[in-house]
Amino acid sequence: DAGVTQSPTHLIKTRGQHVTLRCSPISGHKSVSWYQQVLGQGPQFIFQYYEKEERGRGNFPDRFSARQFPNYSSELNVNALLLGDSALYLCASSPGQGIGTDTQYFGPGTRLTVL
């Protein structure tokens, strides 16, 4: 079975631009979470979606938004990019709501560089 897939793998943008990152969960998984991993740090939680509804939000500005589609794939959007948004963006999927016992499976990530 295919794992979590993310696109694109790498992306270079300039300050002030907008970016959309995409994630396809493992088949049968209904929950998608997004994490930001800045170089040298652990991943930080951004959003969780379950059954197309936002179920959790981390401490990120409103420039960050996301949505989940009927096929459970997801998009993460970031507006007005800042240099500090440069990071590896990870998507994780889980079968259920992801409450504790639900293992999260991570994709390979999208490396975003903001110049």
Place this chain on the structure above:
Amino acid sequence: AQSVTQLDSQVPVFEEAPVELRCNYSSSVSVYLFWYVQYPNQGLQLLLKYLSGSTLVKGINGFEAEFNKSQTSFHLRKPSVHISDTAEYFCAVSGRGSQGNLIFGKGTKLSVKP
């Protein structure tokens, strides 16, 4: 709220030696605990998890971890490491009853030398 502290940012070790990667957590509620591994330029792979029951948890690739509630620790161990174990290791916590988002430590880079 939960937090995770990984006490060592880098751990160098020789091949076939034992290794312990330390993790302490803080939480006002009961938690689930996880160890993930990240190989260069890749995403995270689950090594093992503690949900309940036996405090000694065995995972993939010969790794194991022990949950110690009194010391709020979840240290990762392997009795004999290989060159291929060179990677970054992340400890993570999720509060029981939370929405399931993981709180990660800053990671420990394990370097296995021949």
